[in-house]
Amino acid sequence: MKILLTGGSGMVGRNIRDHVTADRHDLIAPRSAELDLTDSAASEAYIARTKPDLIIHAAGRVGGIQANVADPVGFLVDNLDMGRNIVMAARKAGVPRLLNIGSSCMYPRAAPNPLEESSVLTGELEPTNEGYALAKVMTARLCDYVSQSTPELAYKTLIPCNIFGIHDKYDPAVSHxxxxxxxxxxxxxxxxxxxxxxxxxxxARREFMFATDLADGIWTAVARFDELPGMMNIGVGKxxxxxxxxxxxxxxxxxxxxxxxxxxxxxxxxxKLVSVRLQQAFGWMPQTxxxxxxxxxxxxxxxxxxxxxxxxx
Structure with a gap:
């Protein structure tokens, strides 16, 4: 397939590109200088020109508590613009499949653990990263709306637990x-x-997955896209x-x-422990x-x- 990967220069994107499966596809991973996802017209033009068979949306402005608290406006607006622009551009161009990478920050702060996919939008979000979480919730919901209103388009969301690994960021201003x-x-x-x-x-308890494992899970989801639920956690279960x-x-x-x-x-x-019930039924678990x-x-x-x-x- 011809696959457009957004966020190819980030930790998740680079691990996706490094995975052995990447060589089996025509993988396009434009840098921000080539494709500004906060520009809706540029996003539409790029997708119309490249005509991908599938989009993996892994781009985003990310950071830990310190970064989110310091600039909630930037984390909300930048991620909101990127999510909206890529999904709407894909819809306009008729891209048949889109795999949106969400975040466990999407879950309400008081939701019972392990966090079930059905808990999204059922309560107040964690204040320390609310802006980022709101943007991720909106993008996931937009994918749902597109799939519901246009049955020939399948836009789905994976919700990873916290991720770390090769190509991570270590600057304390932005690191997790x-x-x-x-x-x-x-x-x-x-x-x-x-x-x-x-x-x-x-x-406080956290669940962390090795980024190399996440990349493997994403490529498995791409290969078996039609079997994938509309929204599914991807975690380690502990x-x-x-x-x-x-x-x-x-x-x-x-x-x-x-x-x-x-x-x-x-x-x-x-x-913040995600439920892996649907993931286990799908038939994939991390190995590292x-x-x-x-x-x-x-x-x-x-x-x-x-x-x-x-x-x-």
Missing amino acids: LLPAIIRKVDQAKRSGVDSVEIWGDGE DHSINDYYAAVARVIGWNGTFIHDLSKPVGMKQ PLDEAIAITYSHFRALNDATEEPKS
């Missing part, structure tokens, strides 16, 4: 939890610091406390210091154990840092 932990613990080890700070009490993730990173890196909790800092939702995924990610992080550090004279 696990890459932030990797950076902090690595700095502590390399500088000889014997303690690392954790925001909150560390008891969560850990933030304290557990810090301990796992310290174990993998080989740092033996202590952790200090700053109870004044925001922590987000107390738990947590410690192995952390080790691979850490190796990539160190390679990036070693490449940018100036050689000592």
